[in-house]
Amino acid sequence: MPARRSAAAIALAAGLVVVGGGAAGLLLTRHATAAVTPPPVGVNALPAPTGPIVAPPQSADPRPVAAPVSLTIPIIGVDTKLITLGLNPNGTLQVPSTTTVAGWYTGSPRPGAIGSAIIVGHVDNYHGPGVFFRLKQLSRGDKVYVRRADGTLAVFRVTFVQTYLKDHFPTESVYGPTPDAELRLITCGGVFDTATGHYLSNIIVYATEVK
Numbered sequence: 001m002p003a004r005r006s007a008a009a010i011a012l013a014a015g016l017v018v019v020g021g022g023a024a025g026l027l028l029t030r031h032a033t034a035a036v037t038p039p040p041v042g043v044n045a046l047p048a049p050t051g052p053i054v055a056p057p058q059s060a061d062p063r064p065v066a067a068p069v070s071l072t073i074p075i076i077g078v079d080t081k082l083i084t085l086g087l088n089p090n091g092t093l094q095v096p097s098t099t100t101v102a103g104w105y106t107g108s109p110r111p112g113a114i115g116s117a118i119i120v121g122h123v124d125n126y127h128g129p130g131v132f133f134r135l136k137q138l139s140r141g142d143k144v145y146v147r148r149a150d151g152t153l154a155v156f157r158v159t160f161v162q163t164y165l166k167d168h169f170p171t172e173s174v175y176g177p178t179p180d181a182e183l184r185l186i187t188c189g190g191v192f193d194t195a196t197g198h199y200l201s202n203i204i205v206y207a208t209e210v211k
Contacts, residue, residue, distance in 0.1 A: 065112045066150035068104050071119060075142050076134040078102075082119065082146075096122060099130030102185075108175070111146040112154035112209060116175060116182050119146075123187045123199070132187035136161065136203045144183060144207050156183045156207035163190055163201045174204060181209035 068082045085094045085103040096103045102121035109115035122130035144156040164170060174184050183206075190201025 065110050065154070066148040066152060068111045068117075068119075068146045068154075069149050070147040071102055072145040072147070073138070073142070074145075076137050078131060078134070080121070080131050085120070095120065096131075098122075099125050099127075102131050109181075110148070111156070111183055112148070112152075112181050114179070114181055116178050116184050117146075118175070118184050118186065120186045123189060123203075130187070132185065132203075135185060135187050135205060136163070136189055138205050143210075144185070144205075146183070154181070155210040157210050158205055158207045161203065161205050163203050165190070165201050166199075169202060170204075173206075183207040183209070 121132035188199035189203035
């Protein structure tokens with residue numbers, strides 16, 4: 001990561017979301033020039049991806065598709081409805097209020113439209129595994145299925161899975177525009193720091209739509 005960034009550059013930090021009395025972390029991004037106060041424990045909010053390198057909204061795509069309603073990843077036992085995640089009044093990204101469902105960020109393209117569709121979910125809490133607990137077990141070639149509101153199915157193939165320290169989050173490769181319909185699945189992982197109550201890394205699954 002460069003030591004200096006322009007005012008338009010995006011910086012990324014790490015946060016904690018506590019759900020139902022347990023720890024469940026996701027990611028957060030911010031402008032380098034903006035001060036962001038971490039959400040208090042128990043608040044389901046985190047700074048949203050912002051800035052020019054975030055994937056363009058669905059309206060920019062010449063091939064509009066229906067909104068996603070469910071996510072299935074058979075090889076790791078994921079079968080969940082998808083809630084929609086927008087922005088809170090303070091500019092933070094809404095996240096699922098429970099560890100049992102995943103959410104699609106509506107500021108990203110719809111799965112199957114051109115660009116990087118973003119789906120996030122919790123890895124766990126103190127009560128046990130979350131919806132994306134086994135996300136790190138995915139590997140190249142595994143299939144991911146997104147059912148849409150009109151009944152159509154978008155099928156994606158995993159291209160790679162990577163773990164990043166949260167202060168080295170690859171903002172542009174995750175949120176940046178792409179020439180094809182792609183998918184990013186994101187949760188927390190790596191070492192859990194008991195002193196801070198934070199996971200130190202993010203697990204990101206990159207996938208491309210099967211034509």
